Amino acid sequence: MNAVEMSKNGYLLLFHSNNWWQDLGRENLEKIVAQNNAWIERLMTAGKAKGGQALTRTGAMVSGKNGQIISDGPFAESKEVIGGYLLLNVETFAEATAVARTSPSLAYGAKVEVRPLTDACPLDARLQELARADEIAVA
C-alpha cells in the first residue's frame, strides 16, 4: 500500500454544496436532518469521526500580493461552495471513501470530497520531489 492509500493523520470530508436542501419541503428536511444526525452520531461513537462543522455561505476571498484584494461573500446561490467538513479518524483511503459513501446527503444531490491530511505542506512535498530528482540526475 502506498502513501496515497494510507494517512496516519486521518482524512477530511469536504461537503460541496449548492444549497441542495433549499427546495426540500419541511418533511424531507426534517428527515434528512435526523438521518444526518444519526449518521454523525454513529461515526462519533465508533470513533471514526472526530469533529466537524458547517460553514455559512457568507465569507471573503483574500488574494493579491499583500492580501489587498478582498472580495466579499455571500457567494452566489448557484455557486458550489464548501458547506461543511468532517474530520475522519480512519487510516486508509478505502475506509474514508466507504464512510463518505454512507452520507445521507448524497441521495439529495450533495457531493463529498475525500482528502488525506498530510504532514508535509505541498511546498515541502514539492521540495522533496525536486531533491529526489536531483539525486537521480547526479546518480
Next chain:
Amino acid sequence: MLLFVGMDWHKGLSPEQMQKVSEEWMEWFKHLTEEGKAVAGHPLGFEGRGISGRNGHVTDGPFAEAKEVVGGYFLLDVPTMDEAVAIARQCPGLPCGAKVEVRPVLLNCPLNPANKIEETLAVTK
C-alpha cells in the same frame, strides 16, 4: 475557518523561495496557535476522491482543478470576521499567488449535526 485555495501557485517558485514560504507559513501557524487564535490546521494531500449520487459513485481526484483545490485549512478561534480577514492577509503565500477563503463557522445550523467542536479541539491539542 481559513481555506487555502489553489495547489499550483508554488510551481513557479525556486526551491529557495519554496523553502522560505514554507518556513514562514509554519512560523505563522505556530504563532497563531501560541496566541490561541488557531485551534487546528492541516495541509491536505492533492489526491482525492469525489463521491456523488444516490449510490455514492466514486471518482478519482478532487472536484476542482488545481488552481481551485483546497490545499489546507486553519480553524481560527476569533470573534469577528474582520479579525479573521486580518489574519488571512498575513498568509505568506499571498505574494506568490495563493488565495485564502475566509468562512464563518455555523454553530446552530439544522444541517450541522457535527457541532463537536470540543472534541475537535481535544484531538488537535
